Amino acid sequence: MLDLKLIRDNTAAVEAALKKRGPTDYLGPLRRLDEERRRLATAADELKRRRNAASEEIGRRKKSGQDTAASQQEVKALGRQIAEMDGNLRQLETDLRAALLAIPNLPHAGVPLGADASGNVVARAWGAPREFDFAPRPHLEIAEKLGIVDFGRAGRLSGAGFPLFVGAGARLERALIRFMLDLHTREHGYLEVAPPYLCNVAAMTGTGQLPKMAEDMYYMPADELYLAPTAEVPVTNIYREEIIERELPIRLVAYSPCFRREAGAAGRETRGLIRVHQFDKVEMVQFVAPDQSYAALESLTANAEDVLQRLELPYRVVALCAGDLSFAAAKCYDIELWAPGQNAWLEVSSCSNFEAFQARRANIRRRNAAGKVEFVHTLNGSGVALPRLMVALLENGQQADGTVALPPALAPYMDGETVLRPGEKEQRL
RNA sequence: GGAGGGAUGGCAGAGUCCGGUUGAAUGCGCAUGACUCGAAAUCAUGUGUGCUCGCAAGGGCACCGGGGGUUCAAAUCCCUCUCCCUCCGCCA
Numbered sequence: 001m002l003d004l005k006l007i008r009d010n011t012a013a014v015e016a017a018l019k020k021r022g023p024t025d026y027l028g029p030l031r032r033l034d035e036e037r038r039r040l041a042t043a044a045d046e047l048k049r050r051r052n053a054a055s056e057e058i059g060r061r062k063k064s065g066q067d068t069a070a071s072q073q074e075v076k077a078l079g080r081q082i083a084e085m086d087g088n089l090r091q092l093e094t095d096l097r098a099a100l101l102a103i104p105n106l107p108h109a110g111v112p113l114g115a116d117a118s119g120n121v122v123a124r125a126w127g128a129p130r131e132f133d134f135a136p137r138p139h140l141e142i143a144e145k146l147g148i149v150d151f152g153r154a155g156r157l158s159g160a161g162f163p164l165f166v167g168a169g170a171r172l173e174r175a176l177i178r179f180m181l182d183l184h185t186r187e188h189g190y191l192e193v194a195p196p197y198l199c200n201v202a203a204m205t206g207t208g209q210l211p212k213m214a215e216d217m218y219y220m221p222a223d224e225l226y227l228a229p230t231a232e233v234p235v236t237n238i239y240r241e242e243i244i245e246r247e248l249p250i251r252l253v254a255y256s257p258c259f260r261r262e263a264g265a266a267g268r269e270t271r272g273l274i275r276v277h278q279f280d281k282v283e284m285v286q287f288v289a290p291d292q293s294y295a296a297l298e299s300l301t302a303n304a305e306d307v308l309q310r311l312e313l314p315y316r317v318v319a320l321c322a323g324d325l326s327f328a329a330a331k332c333y334d335i336e337l338w339a340p341g342q343n344a345w346l347e348v349s350s351c352s353n354f355e356a357f358q359a360r361r362a363n364i365r366r367r368n369a370a371g372k373v374e375f376v377h378t379l380n381g382s383g384v385a386l387p388r389l390m391v392a393l394l395e396n397g398q399q400a401d402g403t404v405a406l407p408p409a410l411a412p413y414m415d416g417e418t419v420l421r422p423g424e425k426e427q428r429l
Numbered sequence: 430g431g432a433g434g435g436a437u438g439g440c441a442g443a444g445u446c447c448g449g450u451u452g453a454a455u456g457c458g459c460a461u462g463a464c465u466c467g468a469a470a471u472c473a474u475g476u477g478u479g480c481u482c483g484c485a486a487g488g489g490c491a492c493c494g495g496g497g498g499u500u501c502a503a504a505u506c507c508c509u510c511u512c513c514c515u516c517c518g519c520c521a
Binding site for chain 1: 478
């Protein structure tokens, strides 16, 4: 959510910044609502002032035994007027908030211009894609041969897009989660949390998934709860409606499964682990002082990159252009892993600075050095998403004989296992 | 799911039965000042948030868990929801 005062006082600048995202006009109706609301509120406040004064007078007169019937009638009439104005006011406020919630964040000045993904800029790359002396196979084939993922049977349980990991696959999933959590907590200074996976409307609105993305969420109507599409939602909302007393920055990391309906993505990348309805992810979230947030974005991104470097996987960092930026982000880096079997770059992490956009929605504040209460800046980034990471591990580590070599960093988490081989009978379903 | 108890300012805690000038006693904490070489103690003063009007000084409105109602007037009465505590039931 943007600051209404900023919109009011710097309309032209806000408009220009929003235009970088695309041609939509967000501000027109909002300004009209804002002016109307203030006009009406001022008028209603004046009537309330009169009513308060008159009521007090009645109290005094009653105490001294005077008759008050006439003035009571008068104040009652005033009350009816006030009720009507308050009704209109409430409607205006609802409309105003809805309009405000529908406006995306302003792109940071350093964000590249561009209308869509083709405008994104590769900021840096790490590691050289491996040379193969055989044709690299796609992950689905490798996984099938190893017997570590079973999509067929998973379909029976839930439907397409829900992976079922088996044996070494399940073990690798667990190893990766532990590896990443350990790295971020022990070496990058994050505090681990294990949040709820079902979130209420307020939480979903706080981080910006609602109202815009409702179609992409799994919803439990009986309890009015949403399955979290990312740990960003429960973790960021930990401090909702709080004035944070702890010293900033606060760095939190959480493992969670993520649930996404991917409505509208049907048919796109639907095979294998590339795009699924349920997946695991380790997510980093930071709450920082406003003047620190861009430095924090760089270090957060570096924390995610460190995961990939230790796993010896080639990747590149892409600065998203204004047109490709997600709704709530002011600036965002995507990290993409090289997948030789797909011959494609796969996004495994999105590191964003939301500035005060989420904090204002969720009312997350702190007291600054001057003692003033102000909104914090929030950031988050995947550190990293599991399915595509597994794709990259399988495709980059594959060997001519169908086995897969794992990076040494994982050995302690895999009971020393360094090569994935086709499982024995009892290791398969 | 059922019965009962509770939710008041940064914290503790009065006020709620019997509605009236109560944004709210008192204590603690915090800030500033006095005293002191300095500190403690003591004394004095101040100490919430949001919206809004105003160049400013300074006003106004709202907020006693959330929402709604009764009333000229609600922290106080009524309804409802949420959360916490105790007990009963159910349950991995």
